[in-house]
Amino acid sequence: MTALMKIKDIEVHFPVRKGLLQREVASIKAVDGVSFEIQKGEALGLVGESGCGKTTVARSLLKLVELTGGTIEFDGQVVSHIKSDKLKSYRRRVSAIFQDPFSSLNPRMTVGQILGEVLTVNKYEEDINTRILELLALCGLAERFVELYPHEMSGGQRQRVGIARALALDPELIICDEAVSALDVSIQAQIVNLLRELRDTLGLSFLFIGHDLSVVQHLCDRIAVMYLGKIVEIGNAQDLFKNPAHPYTKALIDAVPSIDPDEKRLNEDMFLQGEVPSPLSPPSGCVFHTRCKYRIEECKTKTPLMEQVDIGQNRMIACLLNEEIGLNSQQKQ
Amino acid sequence: MLEVKNLAISLTSKNVEVPLVDDVSFKVKNGEMLAIVGESGSGKSITSLAIMGLLKSPLFVSAGEIIFNGIDFTKLSPEEIRQFRGKKISMVFQEPMTSLNPVKTIGSQIEETIIQNLGLTKQQAKNCCKELLSDVGVADPEQRMRLYPHHFSGGMRQRVMIAIAIAANPELIIADEPTTALDVTIQAQILSLLSELCKKRGMAMLLITHNLGIVARYADKVSVMYGGNLVEQGTPRSIYRNAKHPYTAGLIRSVPKLDSDKSMPLEPISGEPADPSKLISGCKFHPRCPEYRPICEKQRPEFKDEVACHFRLDKDFERQIS
DSSP: OOEEEEEEEEEEEEEEEETTTTEEEEEEEEEEEEEEEEETTOEEEEEOOTTSSHHHHHHHHTTSSOOSEEEEEETTEEOTTOOHHHHHHHHHHEEEEOSOTTTSSOTTSOHHHHHHHHHHHTTOOSOHHHHHHHHHHHTTOOGGGGGOOGGGSOHHHHHHHHHHHHHTTOOSEEEEESTTTTSOHHHHHHHHHHHHHHHHHHTOEEEEEOSOHHHHHHHOSEEEEEETTEEEEEEEHHHHHHSOOSHHHHHHHHHSOOSOTTOOOOOGGGSOOSOOOOTTSOOSSSTTTTTOTTOOGGGGTOOOOOEEOSSSSSOEEOOTTHHHHHHHHHHHO | OEEEEEEEEEEEETTEEEEEEEEEEEEEOTTOEEEEEOOTTSSHHHHHHHHTTOOOTTEEEEEEEEEETTEEGGGSOHHHHHTTBTTTEEEEOSOTTTTSOTTSOHHHHHHHHHHHHHOOOHHHHHHHHHHHHHHTTOSSHHHHTTSOGGGSOHHHHHHHHHHHHHTTOOSEEEEESTTTTSOHHHHHHHHHHHHHHHHHHTOEEEEEESOHHHHHHHOSEEEEEETTEEEEEEOHHHHHHSOOSHHHHHHHHTSOOTTOOTTSOOOOOSSOOOOTTSOOOSSTTGGGOTTOOHHHHHSOOOOBTTBOOTTOTTSOSSTTTO
């Protein structure tokens, strides 16, 4: 496998301005040194609490926000600062599905017009109507939907239209930002299955952002866990949930209630106390140390780097207790 | 404690009565947590509003009884129900930002409730407020009382809402999706707090949710609603192990589990949730049901022995024949 997208140390800082002269007094470090790769045909999940910067990562990959630092490489080419024509062709190859299918579809356009617009704007060469029908079929919608307006459809159907639009130009990478979070459970499962099917048949790569760990786990090959603008753990999806290494990942998994009442993972002291600190003044050293129950004195001053740990394949974590954690889980096995 | 009997809620539009909730019955005892589960449009939220006496025209209770400590709410005037609201029954809503007043301090909002409902003096209310805030796990209550809602995060605001809800020592708390807008880590904190308060103060709680994981972890009993009807009732364990209604079984199968086998696709329920604006004859679930037979369309199944289904899954009718 080769890397389709390579992200290296990207940073997105938003300035905070104050006073008459709008002087920059501070900056919010929404994304602070994030690196990962997405292989061809791979689905990478990105999870974390709200405000951890996962959506900002997505927006920077879609070139909707400017990077403060770092590089994005797509298919061997640096795309961090491309403009006009190059940007247009980049956006043809990388598309997005958003959370709320109601606000991301134009209420005054029919499904046919919504899909047709994408194709005409990008000068699609073949017959547009055939392509529209093909897209609808691909997403499990009947032909009659061409004539319908968004308000005439249910949430699940609208999200299918959102997916059809993302697929219109045969992209190579699709970025899904909370694509199934707004749907009812029974419909959510339908859309999750559809995304998996599309991935297998079309060989697409995915960056899947979500806060529902079990859904992300189900869809993705690898998962990256973010906390306060940094990635704290990354690894194989199934592996990572069975055997989380970073204290934050552990706590996050413990917080998800299982639907099996007998499976009491519930360990109340494992619950994270407090809330995510403000990104305006992130804690020194390891950003997680204020909520971590394993913290040692060093955590307050020394910033941990992403390092390989000896659990599973290609697992990396950013924690000063790295070695100890590796040893502990080896003993368990 | 609270007993809802054959409750029906309708909506009048152009002189036509459209039934939204029909024949819903359940009981909640002291110190118990009952969860009502359902998808959007299942009628779970308007059921809770009906109990609080908060239905507004064109919605109204068209049949049934809501009995709270022996008093039937459906026979009381709005003014009489108001005497119970906030004192004996209180509510926690989903959006903690929209339910707090942005231009008043946290302290004054809690004190207002206490003075209104318990008739204490200002100074007593202040002390009471401090106690309440520390009860719901807000550190440094004296400082925090002087702050405004926008100073608080989502989880903290929800704690404040809970403090207001328990201020008058109510006997029943209705929580309508109290953690849907919050992160999982905060969700766990808030729900543990609620269930702890429930046990400690012997309050009954009605939890409205769509999340089966929350039900499994916190509820004592569950009622599953679909299309305005009650379809199944039981304990979280009985429902998870032996779902009797095809809808409940389908719902459980469509939730991915953290340790599930990824090579298998999920098993969703086909079709779309019942649209309350369209009338469905017979069993509301029949258009999506894998057990469908012609009778399901003609006759509405009676709610009997914890389930409303002609072909309940725990009995082997002539399932083999079909």
